[in-house]
Amino acid sequence: MTxxxxxRKKLLALRKKFxxxxxxxxxxxAAMRHLRTFDFLSLEHLVPQHPEKRIRGVIEEFRxxxxxxxxxPGCYEYLGNVRHVRRTKLDVIWHLVRSHRQFxxxxxxxxxxxxxxxxxxxxxCLRRLEFIRQVKRGVWQIVADPGPDTPVNTAKCARLKxxxxxxxxxx
Amino acid sequence: xxNVFVHTQxxxxxxxxxxxxxxxxxxxxxxxxxxxxxxxxxxxxxFFSAQNGWVYVRALTGWSELWMMQDLCFELRIDPIxxxxxxxxxxxxxxxxxxPRTIVIDEADKMDATLLDWIRDLADITYVPFALVGExxxxxxxxxxxxxxxxxxxxxxxxxxSAMDIIFFAKQAAELAISAQQAEMLRAASDGDFRLVARxxxxxxxxxxxxxxxxxxxxxxxxxIKMGLRGR
Numbered sequence: 001m002t003x004x005x006x007x008r009k010k011l012l013a014l015r016k017k018f019x020x021x022x023x024x025x026x027x028x029x030a031a032m033r034h035l036r037t038f039d040f041l042s043l044e045h046l047v048p049q050h051p052e053k054r055i056r057g058v059i060e061e062f063r064x065x066x067x068x069x070x071x072x073p074g075c076y077e078y079l080g081n082v083r084h085v086r087r088t089k090l091d092v093i094w095h096l097v098r099s100h101r102q103f104x105x106x107x108x109x110x111x112x113x114x115x116x117x118x119x120x121x122x123x124x125c126l127r128r129l130e131f132i133r134q135v136k137r138g139v140w141q142i143v144a145d146p147g148p149d150t151p152v153n154t155a156k157c158a159r160l161k162x163x164x165x166x167x168x169x170x171x
Numbered sequence: 172x173x174n175v176f177v178h179t180q181x182x183x184x185x186x187x188x189x190x191x192x193x194x195x196x197x198x199x200x201x202x203x204x205x206x207x208x209x210x211x212x213x214x215x216x217x218f219f220s221a222q223n224g225w226v227y228v229r230a231l232t233g234w235s236e237l238w239m240m241q242d243l244c245f246e247l248r249i250d251p252i253x254x255x256x257x258x259x260x261x262x263x264x265x266x267x268x269x270x271p272r273t274i275v276i277d278e279a280d281k282m283d284a285t286l287l288d289w290i291r292d293l294a295d296i297t298y299v300p301f302a303l304v305g306e307x308x309x310x311x312x313x314x315x316x317x318x319x320x321x322x323x324x325x326x327x328x329x330x331x332x333s334a335m336d337i338i339f340f341a342k343q344a345a346e347l348a349i350s351a352q353q354a355e356m357l358r359a360a361s362d363g364d365f366r367l368v369a370r371x372x373x374x375x376x377x378x379x380x381x382x383x384x385x386x387x388x389x390x391x392x393x394x395x396i397k398m399g400l401r402g403r
Contacts, residue, residue, distance in 0.1 A: 033250075080270075087224050095221040099229075099277075110174045111218045148246055 014046055022129070023154055024050055028058045032068065032078040039075050089114040093122050094150040097132060102141045125153040172345045172373050176218050179336040179365070181206075181329045185215045188325040189273070192300035199294035199322045202302045203279075205310050206329030209364045215329075216275050216304045225273040230281040230305075236289055239282075243274070260289075267297040280305030284316060291319050300324075331363020340368065341387075345376045353392045360396040371395045 014034065021027040031046040032038060044055055059076065062068045068076045092112045100107065109119050123140060126132045129151055132140050178186075185204060192200040206212050220227035226246045231238070240259035244252040247266040253259040267274075276282070276290070282303075294301045303309060310326060313319050334354035341347040341354075349357075361367035374395035379387060 087222070091224070092221045095224070095227070096217060099217045099220065099227045106174055110176050111214070111221060113176070113222075116174075148248060 011045075015048070018047055019049065023152055024054060025058055026152070028055060029062075029067075032062070032076075035078070037071070037075065037077050088150075089118055090122055090153070091150045093119060094126075095148070097123075097126065097140075097142060098145060098148070100142070102135065102139065104140070105138045121156070122153060125155060126151060128155065172369075172376050173343070175344055176214070177336075177340045177343050179211065179340070180333060181211055181327075181336075182215050182218075184327050184329075185219070188327050189219065189300070189302065192273070192302070192324055195300075195324060197298065198324075199291070199298060200300040200324045201291065201294055201313075201319065201322050202300060202324055203310055203313055203326045204302065204304045204329065205280075205307050205326065207306065209366055210329035210331065211365055212304050212329050213277055216277055216302070220273075220275050223273070225275050225302075227275045227277065230276055230278045230286075232281055234282065234286060236285060239286055239289065247272075260293075263293065264296050267293070267299045271297065271299050273300045273302065275302045275304065277304045279303035280307075280309040280312070282309075282312070284312065287312060287316065287319055291316075291322060294322060332358065332361070332365045332368055334358050336365075337368055337372075341372050341375075344369075345372050347372070347376060347379060347387055349375075349387050349392070353387060353389060356389075356392050356396065360399070367399065371399055374398050 014031075018027045018030045018034075021030050027047050028043065028050070031043055034046070035042060040052075040056065040059065043059070044050075044052065047055065059068065063070060063076070066079065068078050071077050089112060093108055093114060096108050096111050097103065105116070105119060105123065108114075108123070109116050112119065123132065127134060127140075131142065131144050131146065131151065133143050135141050188202050188204070192202055204212050204216070217227065219225065226243070228239075228242050228246055234242075237256050237259060240256060240263060241252050243263045244259055244266075247263060247270075249262045249266055253262055274293075282290075290301050290303070293299070303313075313323060313326075334351055334357075337354040337357050338349055338351065341349045357368055357371050361371065371392075372395075375387060375391050378391045378394060382391070384391075
C-alpha cells in the first residue's frame with residue numbers, strides 16, 4: 001500500500017470515529033481534541049459532513065466560552081472542555097449515574113441536591129439515549145457507559161431551539 | 172420526609188480529611204476511609220466525588236494492574252486507552268500532572284498489595300490525593316506495607332451513627348424535634364445502621380402526622396421501632 005493510500009485509510013478511520021459522536025458539536029469537539037492546534041481547513045477536513053457556517057459557529061462559540069483560544073489569526077489551540085471547571089447539576093447527576101450500577105431516582109435526588117423534576121427529565125433523556133434503562137418505577141440501571149463527559153439533552157435542546165425560532169417568528 | 176443528604180459526624184470527618192489532603196501539596200497523600208457496611212462510606216464518597224468532580228472508580232475482584240490503569244485512563248478521558256501497563260501508567264501520570272484531580276477508589280479492600288503499591292507510586296509521582304474507601308481489611312493491608320502506611324495522611328473510621336446524628340437527621344430530613352433519650356432508643360434499635368434509622372424516622376413522621384401531635388412522644392418512637400421489627 002502506498003503512503004497516500006495509508007494516509008487516506010487513516011483519514012477515513014478518523015472521520016468515521018468523529019462521526020460516531022451523537023451531536024455535531026461533539027463531533028467538532030472530538031476533531032479539535034485530536035488536532036490540538038488547528039485552523040478551519042484542517043478541522044473541516046475531519047468533519048466534512050457539516051456545512052462551513054455551522055463549523056465556524058462552533059469555533060466562535062468555543063472561543064467565547066474559552067474552550068479554544070486563538071494563537072494567531074485563523075489558528076486555534078484546543079484547551080479543554082470548560083464544563084469540567086463549572087459543574088452543573090447535570091454534570092453531578094451524570095457522575096452519580098456512572099458511579100452506581102443500579103440506583104433509584106431518590107438516590108440521585110438525594111446525592112445531587114437537584115430538584116426531582118430535573119433529575120427525572122435527565123434520567124429519561126439518558127434512557128432515550130440508551131445509556132440507562134428503567135428496571136421498574138423509580139429504579140434504573142446503567143447499560144452503556146460512554147465516559148465522564150456529560151451527555152447533552154439533545155431533545156430538550158431541539159425543543160428550546162424550536163421555541164426560540166417560533167418566538168423570533170412571532171416578533 | 173425530605174430527600175436530603177445529611178452531614179453526619181462521619182461525613183464531617185470525611186470532609187475534614189479531604190480538606191487536609193488538599194493543603195498537602197508537596198507530599199504524597201493517601202487517605203483511608205474504613206468501616207462496616209451500612210455506615211455511609213460509599214454514599215459520602217459518591218456524594219463528594221460528584222459534587223467536586225473527583226475521579227471515582229470502584230475496585231473490582233480480579234483487578235489486574237493493567238485493568239486498573241485502563242479504568243483510570245477511561246475516567247481521565249485518555250483516548251486512546253493504552254493496551255500495555257507502562258504506557259497506561261505514563262498516560263495517567265501525564266494526565267494527573269496536567270490536570271490534578273482527587274482520585275477516589277471505592278471497595279479498595281479488594282485490592283492486593285501490588286495494586287496498593289501502584290497507587291502509592293502514582294501518589295508519589297503526581298502528588299494527587301488518593302482516597303481509598305473500604306472495609307477494615309483495607310487498613311490491615313495498608314499497615315502491612317510500611318512504604319504505604321508512612322504515606323497515609325489520615326485513616327478515618329466510619330463509626331456507627333450516634334444519637335446526635337439521629338437528632339440532626341430527624342430535624343433536617345423530617346423537621347422533627349426528638350429528645351436525646353428518644354434518639355438513643357433509635358440508635359440502640361438500629362445498631363448504628365443509618366438505613367434502619369432513616370426508616371424509623373419515616374415511620375415516626377407518619378405517626379406524628381396521623382396523631383396531629385405537637386411533639387414526638389416516646390410511644391411514637393417505640394411504635395416505629397416495633398413496626399420495623401416486623402418481617403425480620
